[in-house]
Amino acid sequence: MLVIEDEEASRRAIAQGLLEAGCNVVEAADGVAGLELAVSGAVDVVLLDLRLPRLDGEHLLEKLRRTSAVPVLVVSAKRDEDDRIEALNLGADDYLVKPFTIRELLARMRAVLRRVEGEVTTTLRIGDVTIDFASRTVALADARVPLTALEFDVLACLARRRGRLVSREAIDAAIHPRQAMLGPEGGTDGHEAVSNVVDVIVLRLRKKLGHELIQTRRGQGFIIDG
Numbered sequence: 153m154l155v156i157e158d159e160e161a162s163r164r165a166i167a168q169g170l171l172e173a174g175c176n177v178v179e180a181a182d183g184v185a186g187l188e189l190a191v192s193g194a195v196d197v198v199l200l201d202l203r204l205p206r207l208d209g210e211h212l213l214e215k216l217r218r219t220s221a222v223p224v225l226v227v228s229a230k231r232d233e234d235d236r237i238e239a240l241n242l243g244a245d246d247y248l249v250k251p252f253t254i255r256e257l258l259a260r261m262r263a264v265l266r267r268v269e270g271e272v273t274t275t276l277r278i279g280d281v282t283i284d285f286a287s288r289t290v291a292l293a294d295a296r297v298p299l300t301a302l303e304f305d306v307l308a309c310l311a312r313r314r315g316r317l318v319s320r321e322a323i324d325a326a327i328h329p330r331q332a333m334l335g336p337e338g339g340t341d342g343h344e345a346v347s348n349v350v351d352v353i354v355l356r357l358r359k360k361l362g363h364e365l366i367q368t369r370r371g372q373g374f375i376i377d378g
């Protein structure tokens with residue numbers, strides 16, 4: 153989930169709650185940065201505060217909807233009812249009224265994702281590989297293959313965009329919060345270039361799931377063929 157919120161304390165609290173619930177979280181503190189991440193194709197759902205510096209939520213949404221159908225949950229204060237209606241008109245999928253609990257946010261997020269993707273996307277089969285997004289498990293020819301959280305996130309990021317080329321930057325944005333948790337298996341101290349981290353994870357995925365699954369497009373990124 154991409155959290156676009158300028159108030160740092162509340163953005164951090166939301167991000168922390170989502171991380172604890174097992175979600176991937178990317179944060180943006182203003183509308184311009186938020187829009188950039190939202191159109192990158194690297195996030196599954198956007199939480200959008202309406203009152204933002206640089207580019208307000210309504211304008212962000214208007215621009216976003218020209219190129220992207222990513223689900224958007226709008227956050228507004230109770231007094232801003234007109235803003236909320238305007239946001240729904242501009243293509244928001246649902247809204248939350250401040251203050252809200254993480255539980256409430258998760259419930260809304262899941263409802264929106266279900267509506268958008270349908271139940272079928274809970275599991276995805278690509279050749280011999282079966283990905284279960286709900287339980288975050290992967291099987292190869294029906295045998296469970298243990299993946300690290302980071303490996304699963306990279307695989308999920310590519311699988312959800314099956315048939316589409318995904319840049320290293322987009323993958324990195326999707327896994328960003330977990331970068332620091334790479335640990336010894338990742339072979340990086342966290343200062344290594346972004347693209348190296350993604351490449352390392354892709355290599356590990358190929359070793360575990362077969363070399364054909366993820367294709368490299370030199371200089372552009374990766375793709376799982378549909």
Ligand code: CA
Nearest residue numbers: 158201203204
């Ligand atoms: Ca705000």
